[in-house]
Amino acid sequence: MSRAADRLRVVLNHLDRPGAVRASFTSGQNVSYHHPQALRYTFDTDLLSPEQRIAYEEDGFILIKNLVSEEDIDRFRAEFERICKREVKVPGLVVMRDVAIARSEFMPDQKAVSKLQDFQEDPELFRYCALPQILKYVECFTGPNIMAMHTMLINKPPDAGKKTSRHPMHQDLHYFPFRPADRIVCAWTAMERVTRQNGCLVVLPGSHRGALLEHDYPEWEGGVNKMYHGVRNYDPTHPRVHLEMEKGDTVFFHPILIHGSGMNQTPGFRKAISCHYASADCYYIDVQGTTQENIAKEVHELAEKKYGVDDSVTFAVRKTTGGHVRHLNFSCVFIVFFTVVRRIVYMYYLEQ
Ligand SMILES: CCCCCCCCCCCCCCCCCCCC(=O)SCCNC(=O)CCNC(=O)[C@H](O)C(C)(C)COP(=O)(O)OP(=O)(O)OC[C@H]1O[C@@H](n2cnc3c(N)ncnc32)[C@H](O)[C@@H]1OP(=O)(O)O
Numbered sequence: 001m002s003r004a005a006d007r008l009r010v011v012l013n014h015l016d017r018p019g020a021v022r023a024s025f026t027s028g029q030n031v032s033y034h035h036p037q038a039l040r041y042t043f044d045t046d047l048l049s050p051e052q053r054i055a056y057e058e059d060g061f062i063l064i065k066n067l068v069s070e071e072d073i074d075r076f077r078a079e080f081e082r083i084c085k086r087e088v089k090v091p092g093l094v095v096m097r098d099v100a101i102a103r104s105e106f107m108p109d110q111k112a113v114s115k116l117q118d119f120q121e122d123p124e125l126f127r128y129c130a131l132p133q134i135l136k137y138v139e140c141f142t143g144p145n146i147m148a149m150h151t152m153l154i155n156k157p158p159d160a161g162k163k164t165s166r167h168p169m170h171q172d173l174h175y176f177p178f179r180p181a182d183r184i185v186c187a188w189t190a191m192e193r194v195t196r197q198n199g200c201l202v203v204l205p206g207s208h209r210g211a212l213l214e215h216d217y218p219e220w221e222g223g224v225n226k227m228y229h230g231v232r233n234y235d236p237t238h239p240r241v242h243l244e245m246e247k248g249d250t251v252f253f254h255p256i257l258i259h260g261s262g263m264n265q266t267p268g269f270r271k272a273i274s275c276h277y278a279s280a281d282c283y284y285i286d287v288q289g290t291t292q293e294n295i296a297k298e299v300h301e302l303a304e305k306k307y308g309v310d311d312s313v314t315f316a317v318r319k320t321t322g323g324h325v326r327h328l329n330f331s332c333v334f335i336v337f338f339t340v341v342r343r344i345v346y347m348y349y350l351e352q
């Protein structure tokens with residue numbers, strides 16, 4: 001490492017002192033800081049170079065090439081196919097079909113499934129969340145005590161012509177009732193070559209330094225997937241970066257970073273696997289009176305319809321104690337995973 005980089009490292013460590021960051025307790029707000037120059041979004045774990053830390057601080061994302069092996073990805077792909085064929089049944093799994101095919105007849109393979117969520121009870125897919133090389137990076141953003149909060153395997157279908165394969169520009173924090181935002185990170189790994197043609201991620205660099213914005217359904221002619229809210233107002237002139245990636249490349253991004261993904265204009269299904277992690281020190285918030293109220297209401301309504309629960313189900317703030325703690329073979333890192341995933345995502349519980 002050069003002398004300049006060494007010097008930078010010393011300065012960064014100095015700015016990184018504990019106490020420089022103070023969490024805000026208001027739900028809609030981001031974290032506030034005492035020290036305007038302190039590195040706010042990253043920790044020094046000896047993994048990220050000073051240049052990489054500064055890049056994440058400024059851009060809100062970092063792309064690491066070739067992080068997940070071909071063999072692991074092929075195993076995730078094979079498990080996905082088994083799930084689609086219903087050869088394995090995974091408790092708690094949420095299966096999404098694209099809005100263009102949601103009402104069509106049953107197809108017993110991956111063509112019908114555009115996303116799996118909450119695969120934490122599938123040991124093969126959950127291996128992704130516990131890969132040491134992923135966790136080492138996650139630790140740079142969350143600190144050493146890591147919770148896996150939400151999992152997805154996204155199988156973006158070839159667009160049927162109505163552009164429904166697009167994912168509107170959004171901030172993931174809209175879906176998360178916990179804070180502080182800066183201690184949350186998403187790892188998103190390309191399961192094949194991802195390009196503008198098959199709908200790569202599009203990000204607005206630096207947007208993570210803004211606030212959580214109002215989200216709602218975009219007014220798109222061809223319709224949009226259920227619960228796919230988009231940011232209401234963002235600067236359309238903000239520079240965009242299309243993240244074209246190779247199989248195994250992984251991007252880590254901040255939950256306030258505005259991002260989305262384009263239409264899949266190829267005949268193939270574009271696959272990616274992802275996990276949102278948070279520091280175990282994160283706390284749940286009450287979203288009442290914030291911009292997140294609309295998504296909370298939708299989840300509430302879905303729960304009523306799907307599971308027959310009524311008004312006695314309340315969106316509430318509660319520190320959960322009913323979680324499983326999974327100790328991983330990774331220094332100081334543990335993953336707390338809760339069996340009832342909705343408790344993680346929205347902390348619903350039946351009031352007595
Ligand atoms: C005790 C409490 C239980 C609460 C359970 C609630 C489950 C909610 C799951 C979604 C939460 C989202 C959390 C995401 C957090 C991470 C965010 C990271 C960034 C993002 O990914 S942003 C996008 C986030 N949103 C989603 O991921 C939601 C994706 N949608 C789905 O997963 C499914 O569409 C959904 C909402 C689970 C519904 O599927 P399903 O239950 O299988 O639907 P049904 O077959 O029962 O049909 C109901 C009704 O909806 C129509 N439908 C089905 N799929 C779609 C679709 N993709 N788009 C539009 N409409 C759809 C279907 O035709 C039915 O219509 P009817 O008129 O016949 O009733």
Ligand SMILES: O=C(O)CCC(=O)C(=O)O
Pocket residue numbers: 154156167172186188199259260261272274
């Ligand atoms: O994979 C995609 O197409 C979009 C994923 C995304 O936006 C997300 O994980 O928040």
